[in-house]
Amino acid sequence: MERAKNEEQILRAIIHTVKEGQPDTLKKIIQELSPYELAMHYRALPKKRKPLFLEWLHIDELVALLENLSKTAQLEVLKIIGPLRATELLDVMKSDDVALLLTDLPEKEVERLIAEMRAEGKKAIRKKMKYPKKSAGRAMIDQYVWVHQSYSVEKTIAKLKHFKKYADFLNYVYVIDDQKRLIGVASYRDLLLCDLPCSIADVMTTDIYKVHELTKQSEVAKMIGSHDFLSVPVVNDEGILVGIITADDVLDIVMREANEDIEMLFASGKEIDFHTKPFVATYKRLPWLVLLLFIGLVSGSIIAKFEATLEAVVALAFFMPMIAGMTGNTGTQSLAVVVRGLVKEELTTKKTVKLILRELLVGIMLGIICGAVISIIAYIWQGSFTLGLVVGASLIATLIIGTLAGTIIPLILNRFNVDPAVASGPLITTINDILSLLIYFGIATLFIEKLM
Template identity: 80%
Template sequence: MNKAQDKEQISRAILHTLKEGQKDTFKKIMKDLSPYDRSLYYRTVPRKRRTLFLEWLNMDQLVGLLRYLTKNEQLRLLNKIGPIRSTELLDLMKSDDLALLLTDLPEKDVEKLIAEMRAEGKRDIRLKMKFPKKSAGRAMISQYVWVHESYTVEKAIDKLKHFKDYADYLNYIYIIDDQKRLVGVASYRDLLLGDRNAPISTIMATNLYKVRETTKQSDVARMIGTHDFLSVPVVNEEDILVGIITADDVLDIVIREANEDIEMLFASGKEIDFHTKPIVATYKRLPWLILLLFIGLVSGSIIAKFEATLEAVVALAFFMPMIAGMTGNTGTQSLAVVVRGLVTEELSLRKSVQLIFRELLVGIMLGIVCGVVISVIAYVWQGSFVLGLVVGVSLIATLIIGTFAGTIIPLILHKFKVDPAVASGPLITTINDILSLLIYFGIATMFIDKLM
């Protein structure tokens, strides 16, 4: 039996236990599944059976399941399990996951959800919600182990043992002074190999990397990726340790950022997946398409303006889709290169200029190669050297401009603190369509006497 058949069998078994009220059998099946697999099977269950599915899960299983659902699915789950269990569930969630769940919700809805939480958790989440979206303050967790600089190595190890549940989240122990300012860090390895009677200050590293509460999450991800850290401490303006961001949290950030960039690159809307209802997917995609529709009408007006040129040389119409399509494609390719570069590197002015000139050179080389090829094809196909020259020169010019536009637009947006991914593929393509038609018909009009 292959994996697909095995999953189908388990899915049918789960549905059967729900229909027949076989709670013990259901619990046995769930016990052997990972949290991710539980989320997959939860989605396969008909909506009318999901309330019972959730009711039969224990609280730890619910916490694990919640982590692999979209925000909308999480909110629906909390509604299904009722206020008592939902409060217990929120208390058990990691504070960074809870902050992500509550992001973008109206303040009154946030207060309603956290109203019955424990005072400590409620205070923590209210503090996080004051930080900017996608900041380190939103992503940090408060479960970390710190020791005073006066501790010995042995006393630090004893504290780690006492807070063993917190220690699951990191491989470092952070050292603070009397004012709770971060002064050093030590790894578990340092503790194990160090002299147990020595002050921890003798083995701690003082030249450490740290981030502010307002640091962008993408910058934190870049730091951890560059230096291979397992966690990074978060401090406030007074250098007081307030939290940490772990590598697994950064992985979530990177995946979430990548998904958002892909969604914006293709203007598909946020949180649209296999399980999104058609009406919701339509609603999220429609604004972009309506905008692009009206921008696209400009292309039609350009063609109408050059109607006389097109009527005089009908063969020009044969190459319109190719010119527009090639220009849009090269612009989208440059856009993808720039967006990826902005995520993985810190672009200075010098690097930006180098990138622009490199992409410009790429556009010139692409244009020359593709222009020569299409010139030969146009000449052989239509038997007109001038037509081949017009099409070839137009393609060279439009590919250069398309590549330049795909590079410069996201850089400008980034300069003005706008996510460059909003310069989506469809938007770049539409703009380049307009530019390519203007260039193509402009050049054709210049040579109209020789084309006829």
């Protein structure tokens, strides 16, 4: 509570300094903020105060701000600060961050934004943009140090000191041959613990974990996460070193993928947060909801088809929401497990079969336990053993099917290289609603005479 109150006071102070035209006071406030806090307060600023706020920020502060904003907010900043300052900003940003920022923009818009950049930076961006969106090449950086295999350790250390501006990325030194092919890697520790007259070839390891420039970013994240690397080298078809991907870049990738999966999982649309305008949020959510609306009409037609059964035994209606809700919930749970697992695991046929069998067993156990409980409740509540049997058996069957649906659908999508998060929670829930009603009324119809 105290922290929230303090943040509110800081925001008010920022708004006041901008409103009263006090840039020196604003700079003092900003110096006390972390990049995350700076971005948080920027998002909360009234729209009319943002241009002057951004104008008073130093270029390094703008870079820090952009690193903590969504892509939509980043593009908003570029638009507000104007083409000249936007060019200056893009020139000092890391090429992989710029490539990510410009990813979904039309080619003409990209060219307009980078037109006035320095030739070297412009060339690097254009090269990055040629790689597929979620490839290692799009995420790699060129701020790394390489040495030739003929270097001594002393000469290698001297080169590392010369490139001290790359300090944030100097975790490993990469060794190349005459054709610039990656042949070895050495860590700082390796260099410090050896004798200076030693050759880099004697220190380096040739057992190199590396990725191809077209490797999926998610695969790179798995490798770095599994082996606790600080960075991993990226090579082309000829084995030539073309860049590196660092652990902090991988964290950004994982966070971005997780956010996209969560958005797709709940069909909420991309880039919707506390500050999204109502019209924009509606526009992004509407397509999913319209689709699910029409799918949901199938549920109504099923109920209409079994209208005679429902009229004969009105008590069946009491358990419809519970059956549909439980089936949808268990399907969404399985979906979340599969989507999360696919990020960490390389899927094989054996693992797929094992996962399906496990979820089938989970569905059976959940079904038996929940089915038994609801059977007893239905019997006590309605005084009908047959009704309890119908409701219990229906719940067992629907929980098994719901669990399998939540498991198999994302696996099928993944098999066809479609993001499994596309099988969103609402879609799985709607499909399971239809299946649960079919099963529930189907079983009830079989026992209709005894129910009456």
